[in-house]
Amino acid sequence: MTAGSGQVYVVTGGCGFLGSHLVRMLLEHEKNISEIRVFDLHLDESLRSLSNNRVRVRLISGDISHLDDVREALHGSHLVIHTASLVDVWGRVPASKINEVNVTGTENVLQACKEEGVQYLVYTSSMEVVGPNIHGDHFYRGNEETEYRIYHKEPYPLSKAKAEKLVLEANGTKMKGGKMLYTCSLRPTGIYGEGHELMKKFHRQGLRTGRCMFRAIPPAIEHGRVYVGNVAWMHLLAARQLQIHPSTLGGQVYFCYDSSPYKSYEDFNMEFLSACGFKMIGSRPLVPYFLLYLLALLNTLLQWVLHRFFIYAPILNPYTLAVASTTFTVQTDKAEKHFGYRPLYAWEEAKKRTITWIKSLEVREKDLKDVGAKGNYCCN
Ligand SMILES: NC(=O)C1=CN([C@@H]2O[C@H](COP(=O)(O)OP(=O)(O)OC[C@H]3O[C@@H](n4cnc5c(N)ncnc54)[C@H](O)[C@@H]3O)[C@@H](O)[C@H]2O)C=CC1
Numbered sequence: 001m002t003a004g005s006g007q008v009y010v011v012t013g014g015c016g017f018l019g020s021h022l023v024r025m026l027l028e029h030e031k032n033i034s035e036i037r038v039f040d041l042h043l044d045e046s047l048r049s050l051s052n053n054r055v056r057v058r059l060i061s062g063d064i065s066h067l068d069d070v071r072e073a074l075h076g077s078h079l080v081i082h083t084a085s086l087v088d089v090w091g092r093v094p095a096s097k098i099n100e101v102n103v104t105g106t107e108n109v110l111q112a113c114k115e116e117g118v119q120y121l122v123y124t125s126s127m128e129v130v131g132p133n134i135h136g137d138h139f140y141r142g143n144e145e146t147e148y149r150i151y152h153k154e155p156y157p158l159s160k161a162k163a164e165k166l167v168l169e170a171n172g173t174k175m176k177g178g179k180m181l182y183t184c185s186l187r188p189t190g191i192y193g194e195g196h197e198l199m200k201k202f203h204r205q206g207l208r209t210g211r212c213m214f215r216a217i218p219p220a221i222e223h224g225r226v227y228v229g230n231v232a233w234m235h236l237l238a239a240r241q242l243q244i245h246p247s248t249l250g251g252q253v254y255f256c257y258d259s260s261p262y263k264s265y266e267d268f269n270m271e272f273l274s275a276c277g278f279k280m281i282g283s284r285p286l287v288p289y290f291l292l293y294l295l296a297l298l299n300t301l302l303q304w305v306l307h308r309f310f311i312y313a314p315i316l317n318p319y320t321l322a323v324a325s326t327t328f329t330v331q332t333d334k335a336e337k338h339f340g341y342r343p344l345y346a347w348e349e350a351k352k353r354t355i356t357w358i359k360s361l362e363v364r365e366k367d368l369k370d371v372g373a374k375g376n377y378c379c380n
């Protein structure tokens with residue numbers, strides 16, 4: 001197939017953690033495309049060099065909260081994978097901004113699809129549209145039909161739930177020329193893998209404490225996690241099958257997970273960090289929950305006091321503590337039944353790739369600054 005004869009895919013947020021893996025996945029595994037438009041507010045120029053003689057990778061700088069930007073990016077395209085979002089549960093950005101990007105931005109993508117006659121939209125939603133809620137209701141091996149007391153107060157999960165509702169309601173919209181808009185929504189659990197910014201933070205924190213991590217969450221709490229490569233793979237399959245079986249996938253939601261082990265968030269991270277010499281201190285939380293909660297509240301107070309001077313957004317706040325302390329795992333075969341999804345990467349491969357990436361961070365840390373005295377580890 002020569003460049004130009006295939007389909008044009010748009011990936012909003014295509015320079016992000018998931019988005020950049022998705023662009024590479026499409027290049028490697030999707031033979032029906034001739035152009036991938038990477039639409040993002042912050043462009044990663046390195047993606048441009050991924051173009052080859054079959055597929056052009058075209059970077060488009062734009063803001064999904066501006067309809068004109070979105071309309072221009074979608075003009076002449078065939079399918080949109082909408083991953084762009086402000087992912088913030090730490091109070092880094094105001095709620096209004098989260099809403100503007102995650103909800104109004106999604107409204108703009110839908111509006112542009114209708115105006116430009118783009119028939120297919122795959123939306124990257126999140127487990128957070130379901131939970132966990134802050135009441136501590138566990139979601140244990142749940143699926144897309146499992147009843148759950150959904151309760152959103154935080155801007156991010158609220159915005160993702162509103163956006164997903166808009167996407168699903170738009171399924172079946174009639175467009176000019178008698179065409180129909182088909183949509184579906186994928187709900188990844190906590191994504192990990194090469195490029196995960198939060199993992200970088202945990203890694204840096206651990207280096208500062210002599211590679212010692214201090215347990216805060218009971219090990220019995222389980223959190224579903226999914227490798228970024230499998231999330232990208234699931235998006236590719238959903239995009240492919242939405243075109244072939246729109247009546248099956250249209251208007252549907254699918255949890256996105258893989259064979260990554262069910263563990264507490266901290267113990268799961270240690271699957272990678274322990275291979276880099278990190279140790280978890282404590283077989284149970286070193287600090288009682290009420291003290292952690294007081295610390296979380298103190299962080300919220302400090303954030304408020306300091307917000308006129310700078311953004312203080314520590315990892316621990318009442319919301320992240322509540323989420324981390326509540327089991328949320330999924331088990332479902334809906335995506336397999338509807339569009340043949342099975343993880344492309346087995347757990348051992350995902351683990352190996354993530355460890356290799358973290359080790360590359362260490363090399364960079366050593367290159368960037370003097371690590372000081374060698375062997376200064378607390379737990380020799
Ligand atoms: N990271 C995780 O654990 C999970 C993420 N998700 C969802 O996956 C998607 C991707 O998340 P990540 O890759 O983790 O986040 P990310 O922050 O790495 O990527 C988001 C991308 O969207 C872009 N973006 C933000 N505001 C924009 C705007 N106004 N206009 C255009 N582009 C804009 C950013 O520049 C970034 O490249 C999001 O929709 C998120 O809600 C879902 C479940 C878990």
Ligand SMILES: CC(C)CCC[C@@H](C)[C@H]1CC[C@H]2[C@@H]3[C@H](O)CC4=CC(=O)CC[C@]4(C)[C@H]3CC[C@]12C
Pocket residue numbers: 087089125126127128189190191198216217223265315316317319320321323324
């Ligand atoms: C007690 C500690 C300070 C808690 C550390 C872990 C927390 C920072 C993380 C535990 C659960 C994470 C969230 C979960 O994976 C679901 C998510 C889905 C998304 O769409 C975005 C990210 C996140 C909210 C994720 C964020 C970090 C945790 C709260």
